[in-house]
Amino acid sequence: MVRAIVGANWGDExxxxxTDMLARESxxxxxxxxxxxxxxxxxxxxxxxxxxxLPSGVFYGHTVNVIGNGVALNIPYLFKEIQSLTExxxxxxxxxVSDRAQILMPYHVLFDTYEEERLGGKSFGSTKSGIAxxxxxxxxxxxxxxxxxxxIEALKEKVERVCMLKNVTLEHLYHKPPIDPAELLNTLFEYxxxxxxxxxxxxAYLHTAIKEGKNILLEGQxxxxxxxxxxxxxxxxxxxxxxxxxxxGAGIPPYEIKAITAVVKAYSSAVGAGAFVSEIFGREADELxxxxxxxxxxxxxxxxxxxxxxxxAVASRYGCRIQGATEAVLTVLDVLGYLDEIPVCVxxxxxxxxxxxxxxxxxxxxxxPVLVKLPGWKCDIRGIRHYGDLPKECRDYVEFIExxxxxxxxxxxxxxxxxxxxxxxxxx
Numbered sequence: 278m279v280r281a282i283v284g285a286n287w288g289d290e291x292x293x294x295x296t297d298m299l300a301r302e303s304x305x306x307x308x309x310x311x312x313x314x315x316x317x318x319x320x321x322x323x324x325x326x327x328x329x330x331l332p333s334g335v336f337y338g339h340t341v342n343v344i345g346n347g348v349a350l351n352i353p354y355l356f357k358e359i360q361s362l363t364e365x366x367x368x369x370x371x372x373x374v375s376d377r378a379q380i381l382m383p384y385h386v387l388f389d390t391y392e393e394e395r396l397g398g399k400s401f402g403s404t405k406s407g408i409a410x411x412x413x414x415x416x417x418x419x420x421x422x423x424x425x426x427x428x429i430e431a432l433k434e435k436v437e438r439v440c441m442l443k444n445v446t447l448e449h450l451y452h453k454p455p456i457d458p459a460e461l462l463n464t465l466f467e468y469x470x471x472x473x474x475x476x477x478x479x480x481a482y483l484h485t486a487i488k489e490g491k492n493i494l495l496e497g498q499x500x501x502x503x504x505x506x507x508x509x510x511x512x513x514x515x516x517x518x519x520x521x522x523x524x525x526g527a528g529i530p531p532y533e534i535k536a537i538t539a540v541v542k543a544y545s546s547a548v549g550a551g552a553f554v555s556e557i558f559g560r561e562a563d564e565l566x567x568x569x570x571x572x573x574x575x576x577x578x579x580x581x582x583x584x585x586x587x588x589x590a591v592a593s594r595y596g597c598r599i600q601g602a603t604e605a606v607l608t609v610l611d612v613l614g615y616l617d618e619i620p621v622c623v624x625x626x627x628x629x630x631x632x633x634x635x636x637x638x639x640x641x642x643x644x645x646p647v648l649v650k651l652p653g654w655k656c657d658i659r660g661i662r663h664y665g666d667l668p669k670e671c672r673d674y675v676e677f678i679e680x681x682x683x684x685x686x687x688x689x690x691x692x693x694x695x696x697x698x699x700x701x702x703x704x705x
Contacts, residue, residue: 279493279529280536281520284500285596287547288518289574289583290540291608293317295688296333296496297695299538304491305341305483306334309526310516311498312349312381314406321695323367330355332496335362335370342370343479346377347516347526349411350423352468354381374472375479375528379420383464384443384456385410391451412515423476426469436462480528487533495523495534501596502551509638512551520600539602541593541682543610543674545586546574552641555586555622555648568612587620587648590681595635597684605682607675608690611697616653619674622646623681651677659692664701675701 282299284290297319300306313329320326321336330351334340344350355374363369385407393405414420419439425432436458444455486493497518502508504518516522524531544565545555557565562585566574574583597605613619624631624647627640631647654668661667667675667689679686689699 278535279487279495279533280538281495281497281523281534282538282540283497283518283520283523283600283602285539285541285593285600285602285605286500286545286589287502287549287551287553288499289546289548290500290542291318291690292497292540293319293328293333294690294693294695295538295540295606295608296494297321297336298698299494300332300334300337300340302492303334303340303494305343305486306332306494306496307343307345307479307483307523307527308332308348308496308498309345309523310347310518311514312406312408312411313351313354314349314408314498314514317496317498318693319695320693323362324365326362326365329358331358331362331370331372334494335372336367338368340371342372343483343527344372344374344378345479345527346375346379347522348375348378349381349408349516350374350378350472351381351407352472356471372475373477373479373482374423374475376422376424376476377479377528378423379411379415380423380426380465380468381407381411382414382421383461385414387453388443388446388451391447391453395451409515421465423472426465426472432465433462436465483527483529487529493529495520495527497523501539501599502592504599507599509551509641511638512549537601537603538606539597539600539604539684540606540608541597541678541686542608543588543613543678544569545589545592546583547586548581548583552638552644553584553586554592554625554641554644555589555646556584557586564615565612568615569609587622587646588678589622589646590678591622591625591633591635593678594633594682597682602684604687605679605684606688606690607678607686610671610675610689611657611659611691613674614654614657617655618650619653620648620650621677621681623649659697661691662699664689664699667699 316327316329332342334342388410389407390405440456440458447453499518503514505513520537565585625644627643652670654670
């Protein structure tokens with residue numbers, strides 16, 4: 278069976294832990310989009326890890342971990358990540374890389390940095406990982422596929438052609454040094470030698486695996502609201518964050534995706550710019566940030582403090598719907614145990630009209646949160662393994678969120694550890 282695990286919000290929902298848990302029951306785990314611009318934090322008996330390119334199944338000996346064709350493949354970064362695992366005692370994972378994946382080039386990172394500098398106060402809050410320039414080149418048809426590394430003459434010609442184009446922009450827009458085609462070609466030869474043992478026709482591999490009845494997990498990066506079509510455009514990422522894209526980014530038929538697990542946070546957080554209706558500030562935000570996650574709410578890639586907010590039912594319901602979620606997982610519920618009352622955003626007030634539907638960005642900028650307050654449970658719920666053992670106020674909070682999401686909440690995470698999870702038995 279093929280399952281997709283995706284974020285319902287801005288990213289930062291705690292997908293890494295849930296993916297790690299679901300990977301235990303999977304044969305193949307696939308990254309299908311994005312690059313090293315966002316991370317999944319995983320805590321297990323090997324230690325604490327922030328994965329950026331590697332699929333979250335790399336800690337299991339029985340799994341095959343695939344970099345799909347939809348990924349922005351930063352080759353040296355990938356191998357740096359593999360090395361960081363083995364240095365901490367993790368056995369070398371089984372890795373496959375799609376021959377149709379495109380390569381994130383060194384100049385993509387430069388262009389990302391230069392553009393953010395040029396935009397100044399109007400920047401997009403990029404992680405400067407080269408993602409937007411990479412996808413721009415991919416769709417402008419001047420990107421480099423992994424397969425192209427193995428045709429030397431064609432590669433030389435393309436490097437010359439692309440450098441000529443890039444150097445015009447570097448000289449006249451950014452006033453920066455040009456790219457040396459000979460140096461870039463040597464870099465690509467180094468990339469070729471690094472990635473060669475892992476290159477595979479991933480689509481054909483997955484076609485066979487599906488016929489054999491393998492359990493396949495599609496691992497999404499970021500969340501619904503960062504999707505370039507359905508998110509808070511233009512403050513979005515440059516590849517689709519939706520489960521539907523998993524079929525394209527992995528190379529499988531869309532009808533093979535049988536289950537879609539949307540990960541939802543018990544409160545809200547976001548890294549980067551963009552509309553965030555339920556955002557809170559000052560001491561209130563600092564306290565939630567300090568208590569959040571295992572060691573506070575800071576981006577796994579950037580280390581930036583995350584923006585904090587209360588649970589946003591409008592955004593989360595929309596996020597689950599646009600993902601096509603068949604179930605939801607609620608994470609970091611334990612963090613809220615210090616509150617007497619817990620605000621929840623149940624609607625948006627836009628120019629005096631209240632809506633429960635998530636609007637386009639132009640309207641979103643005007644939205645003000647409509648809040649209700651639920652009673653807190655005022656105790657530590659870590660260590661509880663059965664849903665019925667949670668305090669009534671805590672169960673009421675979960676069930677309120679479930680009703681707002683209109684998707685069954687099948688799991689509740691009440692701690693950062695791999696096994697700190699409650700599998701919820703729904704009452705008939």
